[in-house]
Amino acid sequence: KAGVTQTPRYLIKTRGQQVTLSCSPISGHRSVSWYQQTPGQGLQFLFEYFSETQRNKGNFPGRFSGRQFSNSRSEMNVSTLELGDSALYLCASSLTGSGKNIQYFGAGTRLSVL
Amino acid sequence: SQQGEEDPQALSIQEGENATMNCSYKTSINNLQWYRQNSGRGLVHLILIRSNEREKHSGRLRVTLDTSKKSSSLLITASRAADTASYFCATGGTASKLTFGTGTRLQVTL
Numbered sequence: 001k002a003g004v005t006q007t008p009r010y011l012i013k014t015r016g017q018q019v020t021l022s023c024s025p026i027s028g029h030r031s032v033s034w035y036q037q038t039p040g041q042g043l044q045f046l047f048e049y050f051s052e053t054q055r056n057k058g059n060f061p062g063r064f065s066g067r068q069f070s071n072s073r074s075e076m077n078v079s080t081l082e083l084g085d086s087a088l089y090l091c092a093s094s095l096t097g098s099g100k101n102i103q104y105f106g107a108g109t110r111l112s113v114l
Numbered sequence: 115s116q117q118g119e120e121d122p123q124a125l126s127i128q129e130g131e132n133a134t135m136n137c138s139y140k141t142s143i144n145n146l147q148w149y150r151q152n153s154g155r156g157l158v159h160l161i162l163i164r165s166n167e168r169e170k171h172s173g174r175l176r177v178t179l180d181t182s183k184k185s186s187s188l189l190i191t192a193s194r195a196a197d198t199a200s201y202f203c204a205t206g207g208t209a210s211k212l213t214f215g216t217g218t219r220l221q222v223t224l
Contacts, residue, residue, distance in 0.1 A: 004156075006156075031210050033210055033211070033212075035212075035214075042214060042215075042216055042217065043202065043204075043214035044214075045211045045212065045213070048210045048211060050210070055210070056210060056211050058211070088154060090156060090157065092157075092212075094210060101210070102147065102159050102162055103147075103159070103210070103212060104159060105149075105156040105157040105158070105159075106156050107155055107156040108154075108155060108156050110154070
């Protein structure tokens with residue numbers, strides 16, 4: 001079974017631009033979660049999608065949004081990029097998204113905002 | 115925000131030695147998971163221990179959980195250079211959200 005696939009692996013953007021990151025979960029997994037990792041704040045939960053609906057949301061501004069498609073693939077969008085958005089963005093998939101399930105992570109997308 | 119702290123923040127040992135990392139958390143949990151991250155890449159799941167379990171083994175890994183103290187430890191026995199990585203504990207509740215600790219950077223030298 002293929003693992004979680006994130007594209008692209010690296011991105012360089014400038015302030016004010018917007019960016020879209022993609023995540024393909026493990027086949028059969030219906031829950032996709034997104035996390036941001038920075039040296040200062042560590043790993044922080046952004047949001048979770050299940051069956052095309054956002055089910056949980058972390059404490060991030062509205063510039064961070066996402067969606068999930070019928071095939072469970074998910075995209076994350078960040079609008080009006082700020083320097084502080086530079087981070088490693090990780091996507092994780094799990095069977096049902098219950099806290100009892102293991103979450104499997106992709107390799108991440110490293111975003112640099114200049 | 116971080117669920118809690120991991121201790122130590124960094125650990126350097128020689129190959130063949132054991133490595134112990136500790137994790138503390140703040141709220142009640144359904145389970146606690148440990149992940150490994152190699153040099154800013156994705157997280158690899160190592161082991162999950164449920165709140166009603168006290169100890170779990172997987173290969174060279176041993177995890178303990180003390181819910182009364184809200185703490186967990188990860189022991190890696192007979193460490194290898196390939197174990198060099200950052201290790202994170204993550205707590206899970208009823209929802210899918212994982213809350214991560216601050217991580218321990220482990221360096222295993224030859």
